[in-house]
Amino acid sequence: EAGVTQFPSHSVIEKGQTVTLRCDPISGHDNLYWYRRVMGKEIKFLLHFVKESKQDESGMPNNRFLAERTGGTYSTLKVQPAELEDSGVYFCASSQAVEGAHGYTFGSGTRLTVV
């Protein structure tokens, strides 16, 4: 089966610009998660979708971040306007069950650099 796909793999944008990250989960996985790793720090939870509904968005840093999951398939994460501290690697993960019989399956991430 295809894994979790993220696009783009890298993005460099200027402060104040908008960037949209995309995640295609494994087909049939209802649960989709966004995480972020700022350089040298832990991987931190951003939000969790169950199908098209936001189950938990307690990790979203502020209202400059908007996540959507249209039709319960792929998800997008938009940052508008981007700030320097938004730089990091954004990971998407999916699972069938909330706990996941074998944890999550992660995508390879999008490395975002805001200059």
Added chain:
Amino acid sequence: GENVEQHPSTLSVQEGDSAVIKCTYSDSASNYFPWYKQELGKGPQLIIDIRSNVGEKKDQRIAVTLNKTAKHFSLHITETQPEDSAVYFCAAKSNTGNQFYFGTGTSLTVIP
């Protein structure tokens, strides 16, 4: 909320030696502890996990131990090989939560 600490942040070992990475957690409700390996240019990949009703689990050269009382869990890699070089993350989760809490990662280098 949960706080997971991971040590060391970097670790270099000679090929064939063992490597140990340690994590602590703060929330006694956490009951699932996976370990992820992230190779360059890839996303974290689950390599082993342990649940709170088990004290130790082994899979070939890797093993994980859990001390619920002390809230410690550790990853042990024996007979290390160059392909074990990667960043390793520990994580913790409870039944009631949606999210995993990750450690800050350990960059392991196995020197041939």
